[in-house]
Amino acid sequence: MATFGGDEVSALVLDVGSCWTRAGYAGEDTPKAVFPTSYGYIAEAETAAPNIDEDTIMKNVDSDAPKVQDWDALEKIWDHALDKRLQVDPTEHPLFVTEAAWNTREIREKLTEIAFEKYRVLAFYVAKNPVLSAFATGRPTAVVLDCGHSTTSCVPVVDGYVLKKGIYKQPVAGDFLSEQIMQQFQKLNINVEPHYLIAKKTVVEADQPAVVVYRDRPNTTESYHKYMQMRVIHEFKESVCQVFESTYNELVIAARPMKTFEFPDGFNTSFGVQRFDVPEILFNPPKFIMQPDRPSFDTKSMLGVHQMIYNSVSACDIDVRPLLLNNIILTGGTTLLPGFADRVNYELSMMLHGMKIKLHAPGNTIERKCSSWLGGSILASLGTFHQLWISRKEYEDQGAMIVEKKCE
Amino acid sequence: MSSSSGVSASDECMEVFQDLKLKKKYKYILYKINDSKDRTEIVLDRAEEKASYEEFKNVLVGELNVDPRYAVFDFDYEKPGEGQRNKLVFFSWVPDNARVHTKMLYASSKDAIRKKLVGVGIEVQGTDPEEVDYSAVLEKVLRSN
Numbered sequence A: 001m002a003t004f005g006g007d008e009v010s011a012l013v014l015d016v017g018s019c020w021t022r023a024g025y026a027g028e029d030t031p032k033a034v035f036p037t038s039y040g041y042i043a044e045a046e047t048a049a050p051n052i053d054e055d056t057i058m059k060n061v062d063s064d065a066p067k068v069q070d071w072d073a074l075e076k077i078w079d080h081a082l083d084k085r086l087q088v089d090p091t092e093h094p095l096f097v098t099e100a101a102w103n104t105r106e107i108r109e110k111l112t113e114i115a116f117e118k119y120r121v122l123a124f125y126v127a128k129n130p131v132l133s134a135f136a137t138g139r140p141t142a143v144v145l146d147c148g149h150s151t152t153s154c155v156p157v158v159d160g161y162v163l164k165k166g167i168y169k170q171p172v173a174g175d176f177l178s179e180q181i182m183q184q185f186q187k188l189n190i191n192v193e194p195h196y197l198i199a200k201k202t203v204v205e206a207d208q209p210a211v212v213v214y215r216d217r218p219n220t221t222e223s224y225h226k227y228m229q230m231r232v233i234h235e236f237k238e239s240v241c242q243v244f245e246s247t248y249n250e251l252v253i254a255a256r257p258m259k260t261f262e263f264p265d266g267f268n269t270s271f272g273v274q275r276f277d278v279p280e281i282l283f284n285p286p287k288f289i290m291q292p293d294r295p296s297f298d299t300k301s302m303l304g305v306h307q308m309i310y311n312s313v314s315a316c317d318i319d320v321r322p323l324l325l326n327n328i329i330l331t332g333g334t335t336l337l338p339g340f341a342d343r344v345n346y347e348l349s350m351m352l353h354g355m356k357i358k359l360h361a362p363g364n365t366i367e368r369k370c371s372s373w374l375g376g377s378i379l380a381s382l383g384t385f386h387q388l389w390i391s392r393k394e395y396e397d398q399g400a401m402i403v404e405k406k407c408e
Numbered sequence B: 001m002s003s004s005s006g007v008s009a010s011d012e013c014m015e016v017f018q019d020l021k022l023k024k025k026y027k028y029i030l031y032k033i034n035d036s037k038d039r040t041e042i043v044l045d046r047a048e049e050k051a052s053y054e055e056f057k058n059v060l061v062g063e064l065n066v067d068p069r070y071a072v073f074d075f076d077y078e079k080p081g082e083g084q085r086n087k088l089v090f091f092s093w094v095p096d097n098a099r100v101h102t103k104m105l106y107a108s109s110k111d112a113i114r115k116k117l118v119g120v121g122i123e124v125q126g127t128d129p130e131e132v133d134y135s136a137v138l139e140k141v142l143r144s145n
Helices: A068-085 A105-118 A129-136 A174-187 A222-239 A250-254 A305-314 A321-325 A340-351 A365-369 A371-381 A383-387 A392-398 A402-406 B011-023 B053-063 B100-114 B134-143
Strands: A012-016 A020-025 A033-036 A038-042 A057-060 A094-099 A123-128 A142-147 A152-158 A168-170 A198-201 A212-214 A259-262 A268-271 A328-331 B028-033 B041-048 B069-079 B083-093 B122-126
Touching: A012 A068, A012 A371, A020 A068, A020 A371, A033 A068, A038 A068, A068 A105, A094 A105, A094 A129, A094 A371, A105 A123, A105 A392, A105 A402, A123 A129, A123 A371, A123 A402, A129 A142, A129 A152, A129 A328, A129 A371, A129 B100, A142 A305, A142 A321, A152 A305, A168 A305, A174 A222, A222 A259, A305 A321, A305 A340, A328 A340, A365 A371, A371 A383, A371 B100, A392 A402, B011 B028, B011 B041, B011 B069, B028 B100, B041 B100, B053 B069, B053 B134, B069 B100, B069 B134, B083 B100, B083 B134, B122 B134
Parallel strands: A012 A094, A094 A123, A142 A328, B083 B122
Antiparallel strands: A012 A020, A020 A033, A038 A057, A142 A152, A152 A168, A198 A212, A259 A268, B028 B041, B028 B069, B069 B083
C-alpha cells in the first residue's frame, strides 16, 4: 500500500463548521485559513460571486446536517478552502475532514465520493468532531459539550467511540442568541445599522440619538444587510453579554456593573440586566426565549445545556457515568461567554448531589474554538496514521461504502 | 485496527505484563510511546519490582513532570469484612499540562495497549494528580466487585 504522512506529503485538514471553516496542513498548530461558512451569489446567475458585496445574496451552508440541496454549497466551501485559500492541488494530498457525530451513513459516503471523484484526493479520512476534541484534551473517555454557532450538542465518547444513544442536540447556540439579541434591540427601540451603511458618524453623549451620515446603497439585498447586522450583534455578544454564574436573580444582577456598547452609527448606551437575559436562554430556554420568528421552533422542548449533559450521561451505562461527569469538555465559541463554565458547574452540582463533577475548558481560545481541527491536524500528521487512510485504490475497489469500515 | 492513531504495542509490553500478572515479578510497569522521530510504537519504559503506591504516584505526577504514560499497578487492598484482595489497575496518565500534541497521541493510542492487557480489572483515566490519588483508586476498586 502507498504510504502517506510523515515528511513526504502533508495532509490537508478541513473542518467545516456552521459558522467558520478551518483549513490547513496537518502537523501545524493553527489552521492556515479560517473563513465564514457562508458565500454570496448573484441572483440572476446563481453562481458564487468573486467578492461578497452588497448586491450578493448571502447563504449560510448548513454543515451540521447537510441536506441534498446544500451539497453544491458545501463543495463551494471546499473549493474556496483548497483552491483560493490553501492554493493546493488536492490530487497531490491526502484529505482529512471532520464531521458531526450524528452524520448518517449516506452523508459520509457522499463526502467520500466527492473527495475521490471531484477532488481526486490521494487518500481520505473522516473523523468525528467530539472524538477529536476529547483526544486533544488527553481523554479517550469524556462527554463533549459543543456550543457553537447553529447547534449545541452533547456527545458522550467512550474509549474513543461516540455513544450514539447519548447524543443530544438542539438549534439553540450562538446564532440563535444573536437573533434573540436582535429582538431585544427591537424592544428597546435600538436600530442596528451595520458598518457598510455608515459614511460619517459623530461622537454623541450616551443615550443620545446618533448623528450620522448614511451611504446610499439602494441595491443591497436583505440577506447581505442581515449578515452585516449579525456581525455587529456578534461583537456585542462577545464584548457585553455574560452568563450569570448561579441561579438567575434579577436583584443580584441589577447590582452588577453595567457595560457600554457603541453601535456603528455612534449611538451608545449601557446594558445592565439585559446583557444577562439572552445568554440565560442557554440554561433556561422556555422562560427566556422571546418568541422567535422561526417556523416550527418548539420553545418548550428546548433544554438547558446542563440538562443536555445530564441526559447525555444518563443515557450511558451506569459504570461509565462517574468517569464521564468527571470529564466534561466544553468546546465551541459560545462557551467562551464569561460565566458559562461556572454556571454549568453550578447547575450540575445542584442536580447531582455528591457526584464529582469536573469541567475541562481549554483556556487557550484556539484550542477551544478549533479543538477538532487541531485534533485532526495532529492525528493526520502521525507517522502511523498512514495505515488508516482510505487509499484511492481501496475506494476504487470497494466504493464509498468503505468509509463505514475504515472510519469508525 | 490497533488504535485510532495507528500506533501499536510492542511484544515486550505483553511479556512484561505476563510476568507481573502470573509471576508477580513486578509491582508496576510504565509504558510510553517511543521517542523516535516517527513515534510508532508503545514500548516498555520501566518495570519496578518493589514500590509502594505513593512511590508509583510520585513517579507519575512528580518525576515525569508533564510526560504522559500508560501504567499497570498491582494493587493490594483490604475489602472490609472479606480480607486481602488484589486487582490489576491500568492507568492512562495524560496530565492536563502536557502539550496538546502528546495528549492527542496518547489518548488516541490507548486502545493499542489496553486491549492487549487481558486480566486488568480496573481502568483509571488520569489527567490531574487528584484522579490518581490512592483514595480515588481505592474507591474505584471497592466499587467494583
